[in-house]
Amino acid sequence: MTAATLERPPLSGDKGSAPRAQSMLWTDARRRFGVWVLLLIVAFLVGMPLIKLQGLAFEDGAAGYDRAFHTPELGTLILRTVYLAVGSMIVALVLGTLLAYAASRLPRRAGVLRAVPIIPIVLPAIAMVVGWAFLLSPGPGYLNAALRTLPWWDHLEEGPVDVYSLPWIIIVTGFGLTSFVYLFVSAGMASISADHLEAAHVAGSSGIGVFFKVILPLLRPSLIYGAGVGLLLGLGQFTAPLLLGTNQGIRVLTTQMYFSTSQVPVDYAAASALGSPLLLFGVLVVIAQKLGIGDQTRFVTHGGKGVVRKQRSSPWAATFIAIYGIVAVVLPMVGLLIVALSPYWNSTFAPSTFTLDNFKTALESSDIVEAIVTSLLASIAAVVIVLPIGYAISAIMLHRRGMRVARSLLDFLVALPLGVPAVIFGAGFLLTYSEKPFILYGTPWVIILVYATLMLPFATRMMTNGMLALGTSYQEASWVNGGGRLRTHLVIMLPLLRSSIGGAVALIFVLLTHEFSASMLVRSPTTQVMGTVVYDFWSNGAYPTVAAVSIVMTLVTAAGVLVAMGIGGRDVLSRL
Amino acid sequence: MDSDNEELLMKMNLSKRLSLAAVALATTVGLAACGSDEPAGELATGGWDEVVAAAKNEGTVTIYSSQGATQVDDLAAGFQDKYGVKVEVVRDIDANLLPKIDAELRTGKPAADVLVQSTESAVKKYSEDGVLAEPVAPSLKDIDVMRDDNYFDVDATVITFAWNTDQFHGKLNNYQDLLNKDLKGKIGVPEPTVAAFVDFYLYLEDLYGDDFSAKLAAQDPKIYPGALPAAQALSSGEIAAAAYVEPQADEKKAGAPVDWGFEKEQWSAMFYGSMLKGSAHPNAAQLLTDYMMSAEGQQRIARKAASARPDIPGTVATLDTVHRMDTTKITPEVIADYQAKWNKLFR
Numbered sequence: 001m002t003a004a005t006l007e008r009p010p011l012s013g014d015k016g017s018a019p020r021a022q023s024m025l026w027t028d029a030r031r032r033f034g035v036w037v038l039l040l041i042v043a044f045l046v047g048m049p050l051i052k053l054q055g056l057a058f059e060d061g062a063a064g065y066d067r068a069f070h071t072p073e074l075g076t077l078i079l080r081t082v083y084l085a086v087g088s089m090i091v092a093l094v095l096g097t098l099l100a101y102a103a104s105r106l107p108r109r110a111g112v113l114r115a116v117p118i119i120p121i122v123l124p125a126i127a128m129v130v131g132w133a134f135l136l137s138p139g140p141g142y143l144n145a146a147l148r149t150l151p152w153w154d155h156l157e158e159g160p161v162d163v164y165s166l167p168w169i170i171i172v173t174g175f176g177l178t179s180f181v182y183l184f185v186s187a188g189m190a191s192i193s194a195d196h197l198e199a200a201h202v203a204g205s206s207g208i209g210v211f212f213k214v215i216l217p218l219l220r221p222s223l224i225y226g227a228g229v230g231l232l233l234g235l236g237q238f239t240a241p242l243l244l245g246t247n248q249g250i251r252v253l254t255t256q257m258y259f260s261t262s263q264v265p266v267d268y269a270a271a272s273a274l275g276s277p278l279l280l281f282g283v284l285v286v287i288a289q290k291l292g293i294g295d296q297t298r299f300v301t302h303g304g305k306g307v308v309r310k311q312r313s314s315p316w317a318a319t320f321i322a323i324y325g326i327v328a329v330v331l332p333m334v335g336l337l338i339v340a341l342s343p344y345w346n347s348t349f350a351p352s353t354f355t356l357d358n359f360k361t362a363l364e365s366s367d368i369v370e371a372i373v374t375s376l377l378a379s380i381a382a383v384v385i386v387l388p389i390g391y392a393i394s395a396i397m398l399h400r401r402g403m404r405v406a407r408s409l410l411d412f413l414v415a416l417p418l419g420v421p422a423v424i425f426g427a428g429f430l431l432t433y434s435e436k437p438f439i440l441y442g443t444p445w446v447i448i449l450v451y452a453t454l455m456l457p458f459a460t461r462m463m464t465n466g467m468l469a470l471g472t473s474y475q476e477a478s479w480v481n482g483g484g485r486l487r488t489h490l491v492i493m494l495p496l497l498r499s500s501i502g503g504a505v506a507l508i509f510v511l512l513t514h515e516f517s518a519s520m521l522v523r524s525p526t527t528q529v530m531g532t533v534v535y536d537f538w539s540n541g542a543y544p545t546v547a548a549v550s551i552v553m554t555l556v557t558a559a560g561v562l563v564a565m566g567i568g569g570r571d572v573l574s575r576l
Numbered sequence: 577m578d579s580d581n582e583e584l585l586m587k588m589n590l591s592k593r594l595s596l597a598a599v600a601l602a603t604t605v606g607l608a609a610c611g612s613d614e615p616a617g618e619l620a621t622g623g624w625d626e627v628v629a630a631a632k633n634e635g636t637v638t639i640y641s642s643q644g645a646t647q648v649d650d651l652a653a654g655f656q657d658k659y660g661v662k663v664e665v666v667r668d669i670d671a672n673l674l675p676k677i678d679a680e681l682r683t684g685k686p687a688a689d690v691l692v693q694s695t696e697s698a699v700k701k702y703s704e705d706g707v708l709a710e711p712v713a714p715s716l717k718d719i720d721v722m723r724d725d726n727y728f729d730v731d732a733t734v735i736t737f738a739w740n741t742d743q744f745h746g747k748l749n750n751y752q753d754l755l756n757k758d759l760k761g762k763i764g765v766p767e768p769t770v771a772a773f774v775d776f777y778l779y780l781e782d783l784y785g786d787d788f789s790a791k792l793a794a795q796d797p798k799i800y801p802g803a804l805p806a807a808q809a810l811s812s813g814e815i816a817a818a819a820y821v822e823p824q825a826d827e828k829k830a831g832a833p834v835d836w837g838f839e840k841e842q843w844s845a846m847f848y849g850s851m852l853k854g855s856a857h858p859n860a861a862q863l864l865t866d867y868m869m870s871a872e873g874q875q876r877i878a879r880k881a882a883s884a885r886p887d888i889p890g891t892v893a894t895l896d897t898v899h900r901m902d903t904t905k906i907t908p909e910v911i912a913d914y915q916a917k918w919n920k921l922f923r
Contacts, residue, residue: 072919139743139762140813164798246767247798247809249923263769264695265908266675344832345812346742367664434679441683525640525666525676526687536668539805543812 027485035396035406039413042389045453046413049428050279050420053272056431064269071256071274078277081252084170084241085234091174092230096181097223099324101211102317103182104189110318116325121179121507122561123329124514125239126531127550130538131332132172133244134339134547136163142335145347164248173240175328177233181226183507188222189215191469207314228288229418235278236421238517243538253278254423254517261427261521268427275424282419283412333554340547358548368549371533372556378444378529379512379560382451383505389452390459390504395489397460398467418457425450426521433522442524450518455508462507466500467493506561513557530556616685616854619862624714630859631661637860638664640673641692643847643877644733644822645804650876655867661860669802670695671769677852681707686852689861692730692868694772694845696903699727702850709851709858713866721869721884721895723848730868731878731891732844732898735776735803738824738836743816750839752784754819755791762816764806765797765922772845774914775901776820779843792819793921810834823880823892844882844898 057064071077099117106113120128135143138158148156162168192215200210216223238254245251251259253274260271339345341354362368393410396403417425429450434441440449474496478488494501516531523532530553537546620630631637641648645667652663666673670693680686681702693699700723702708708726716722721729739748743762748754754763768774781788798815800806806818811832824834849868851861867873874883875890882893 072916073923137812137814139815247764247800249799251923259769261675263671264674264698264771266678344830345808346833347813430679434682439683439685441679442685442687524680524687525668525673526638526664539668539672539801543808 031485032403032406034392035403035410038389038392038396039406039410042393042410042413042456045449046416046456049425049432049453050416052432053268053275053424053428056269057273057276059269062273064267064271064273065276067267067270068273068276071270077251077253077256080166080250081235081254081278083166084173084237084252085231087167087170088173088177088234088237089227089230091171092177092181092234093223093227095174095178095324096226096230097185097219099178099182099321100185100189101215102314102320103186105207105314105317106321107313107315107318110321113318113321113325116321116329117182118179119325119329120176121183122510122557123333124516124531124534124550124553124557125176126243126514126516126534127336127554128176128332129172129240129243130534130546130550131335132163132168134335134345134543135331136161136168138162138164140345140347142338142347142349143331145349164244164250166245166250169240169244169250172244173234173237176237176240177230178328180233181230184226184229185219185222187465187469188219192218232282232418235281236423236517238421238423238520243535254421257421257423257427258520261430268431271427272424275421275427279420279424282416282421333551336547336550336554338547339544340551342544345543345547358544359552361545362548362552367528368533368552371528371530372553374444374447374527375513375529375531376556376560378447378451379509379515381444381448382455382512383508385448385452386455386459386508387463387501387504390456390463391501393456393460394463394467395493397464398472414456414460416457417454422454422515422517423521425454426518429453429518429522441522442527444527446522447519447527447529450522451512451515454515454518455512458508458511459504462500462504463497466497466504469500470496506565510557510561513560514553615856617856617858619709619712619858624712627712627859627862628659631857631863632659634661634857634860636662636664637689637857637864638666638687638855639690639692639864640666640668640677640688641690641847642668642670642673642694642802643692643731644880646826647877647879647881650879651868651873654872654876655864658867658872659863661863663864669769670698670772671801674698674770677702681852684854686855688852689855689857690849690851690864690868692847692849694847695770696723696846696848696901697771697908699848699850700724700903702852703727707853709853709855709861711851711862711865713862713869715866715869715873719869719884727848727850728869729884729895730847730849731874731884732846732882732893732895732900733803733822734838734842734844734881734892734898735820736823736836736838736842737817737819738807738810738821738834739817740810740813740815740833741835742833743813747835748817748837750837751780751788751819754817755795759795759817761796763792763795763797764800764809764815764818764820765792766803766806766820767799767801768911768915768918769801771903771906771911772901773820774911775906776843776845777914777918778906778910779899780819783839783841789918790921797922799922825880842893842898844893846895846898846900 096117103114103117133141135141138144138161141161141163144159144161147153147160153160163172196214197210200214205213236254237252238258241250241252241255242258245255257271257274260267260274338349340358341356342350343353343355393414397407397411429446430441433439433446433449440446474492475488478492483492514531515529516535519529519532520535523529528536534546534549534553537549617634620626639648639652648665648667652665655661655663666688673693674695677686677688677691680688691699703724703726710726711728716728723729737748737751737754744759766773766776768777777789798809800809803821806815807821807824807827809815810818810821810824811827811834821836824832824836827834849865851858851865855861868877869884871885871888874885874888878884878888879890881891882895882898883891884895886894
C-alpha cells in the first residue's frame, strides 16, 4: 500500500516541558477531569434517550418487543429497509466518488461546478422529495407526462415511472446521500498529493489507470467512511419513504416506528423495539468501519505545507458534473416551481395560469414565518453548542496518550447518532424531555438539544478531518517551542483550522435548518420547524402551497449558506 | 522567556477555567431555564362577562383540531374579528394530534387550550382522568350536545366518495361502484389509524358485506392518511376516485375536475370538543368554545357538515340525523382486529 510509506512518526510527547514535571502532573489531572466531564455530558445527551426507549421496550416483560415482533409483514419491512440502505448507499457511493474525481479534474474556469454536488445537502430533503413527486408521480407528474409524448410510450395512461415504488424511493434517497459521500471522498481526494498523480501520469498511466491504481487505493479510508456513512444514513432514511411510500403501503423500519408513535393508542414501546435492529446494526457498522480504516494517520500524504497542486484538468469532468446538477438539482426545483406557480397541480403545464398567490399564502401565514424563525434559531444554538464539543472531542481523540477507556467511550458515543436513525433519537428525546426533571417538550430547547446531539458525529468528524490534514507537525513545533496545550489550540490550531471550522458551521447549519426526521417527533404542534411545516401542508393543505413553502424554505437555507460563506470564505462548501 | 511562559500559563489556566465554566454554565442554564413556556391561567370568577374580559386579556388561544382545515381557519378568522383574540390553529388528523396531546399532558402544561377531534374513546379517557376543564360557555346551554360534564359534540363532517372527471368518464352512484375495473389502481382509501376510520370500513362492510374490504383491497388502491390529502390527490389526477373525502364543492368551484355523490345512508365523522386543564388561556378557551357552538360559529365550522344547531345556512344536516359511531361496538379490540385485517389486505 502506497500510503503506508507515508506514515508519520508517532508523537513522542512534550519534549520541551520536562523540567516542569509537577506542573505537568497538575495539568494532566485537570485534563483528565475535563475529559470525564465532557464524557458525562455526551453520555447524557446521547445515551439517556436511548436508555429511556429501551427501558420502555423492556417494560412489562418486554411487551414492546412482543408487539414489534407481531408487526404485520415484519420480514418484508426489514428486507425493504435493507434494500433501501444498500441500494441508496450504492447509488451514492458510485455517484459521489465519480463526482469527487470529476471535481478534482475540473478546468480552472469551471471551478464553480465544484459546489454543484453539494447543493443537494443545501436543499431541504423534503423539498427535493416533493419536487420529485411532482415530476414523477405516475399520473400528473410533469416528467412522466413529457415522457408519454414519446412514440414508444404514447399508449400509456400513466407512468412510465412510478416515483412511489421502492426502486425510485431508493434512487431519490441515493441522490440525497450522494452529497455526503462526495464530501467525504473529496476531503480524502484533497489530501492526496498531486505529485503522486503527476508521477503516474508521467509514467504513462491513463486517466482511468490513475483513478483505479492510485486514487481509489489512497481513498480507501474516505471510501470506507463514505460507504459506512451512506449505509447508516440509508438505514435511517425517513423522508422519502414517508412521503413517497405511504400511498402504496411501502414502509421501512423508520416509517413503521413513526407510525407507531402516530396512531391511537400510541405505542412508544413497540416503536423503540422496532428501532433496535437499526441500533444494533448501526453499532456494528461503526465498529467495522473503525477496524477497516485502522490508523488514520497513515493516509496523510502531506503535512499541510504549501499549496496542493491541482491535477490535470479534463473536459468531461465539467460535463459530467453539469449533467448531474441538472438531473439531481435543477429538475426537482423546476417541478416545485411549476406547482408553486399553478393554481392546482395536474399534468398540464399551463404558464398562462401561473400566479404568485401560493407564495402570498405561504408568507402571510404566521405559522410558516414562526417555523422559519424557530428553525434558524434552533440551528444556530445547536451549532454553538456542538462545535466546541466536537473540537474538544477531536483534540482528545487525536491526542494519543493515556485515557484509553474514556477515549473509546467518547469515540463510541459520538458515532452513535450516525448509527441510530434520527427518528429513534427524536422519540427518545420526546420521552426524556417531556418528563421531570427536564421538561422541555413544547419549547425550542428540546429541538436544540436533539439537533446538537445529531450533529455530534459531523462536528467531531469535520474537526478531526481538519486536524488530521494539518498533521501534527505544527503542534509539535509549538510544543517544542514551549507552547502549552491551550495556547497551541488557540494560537496555532484555531487559525489554521479556520476553514474547517467555517465549513463545519456551514454544513451543520444547513443540515439543521431542514432537519426533518427527529423534528417530526420532538416538535410540538405549536413549536414547528420548516420541515415539519412542509409536511403538515403536504398532509393537510394544497400541493401548490407545499411547493411554495418548499421554495421559501430552500431560499431561506440558501441565504443561510451565503451568510456562512461570507464568514467562512467563498469556497467554504467546496473545501468541506 | 521563562517568566513570560509562566504568565502565559497562568493566563491560559484562567481562560481554560473560564471556558470550562462557561460551557458548564451554558449547559446548566440551557437545561434548567427553559422548562416552562407559558404559565397556566386561571378561569375568571364572577360570571360570563368576567370570563370574556379575561379572555380578551389573554389575547390568544390555541385550538388543536382535526376538522376541515378551511372550516377551522374560517372559525378562527370570525372569532378574531369578533373578539380581537388571536387564534392559533393546529390542524392535523387525530393520529397525529392525540400523541402530541398525551405528551403535553405528561408535561402538565398543555399548549392546546381547545381540542376538537373525532376519537371519542380518547376524549372520554381525558375526561375520566380529570384533565379536561368544565365548559361554562352559555351557547352550550340551549342545545343538547354535552356527552358528559366535560366534552361535547361540535359537528359531524359528512364523508363521501368522489371522482376525477378527467380520469373517470362516468358517475359513481355508491361505494360499490368503486369496484369498477376501470378504477383498478386508481382509487384512494384512508389508512385506519384511528377509531373513526375503522368505523368507516365497518360501515362499508355493513352495507356491502363482510368481504367488501377484501374487494376494495383487490382494486390495488393508494393509501392516504385522511380526507384532505386524498382530496388533493383527486384534484391533481393522482387518483381517479376517492372513497373518503368531504363533498368536493369547494374544489369544484375552484375549477378542479371533480364530482361527488352520496350513499343513501351517509357516514360522518363526529367531532368532540373539549378544553384542557392547566392550559395558558382558559378564559379564551371558554370564549372560543362559546363562539364555536353559537349559530355564527356553527355556520363557519359546520359548513358542508352536520351542525349541532338547526337551520344553519351552508350546513348539510343536523347531528341527530347522521350516523354516530357506536363506541360500545367499536372497542379497542375491534379496532386492533380490523387494523390487523386491513394491514394484511392492503399492505
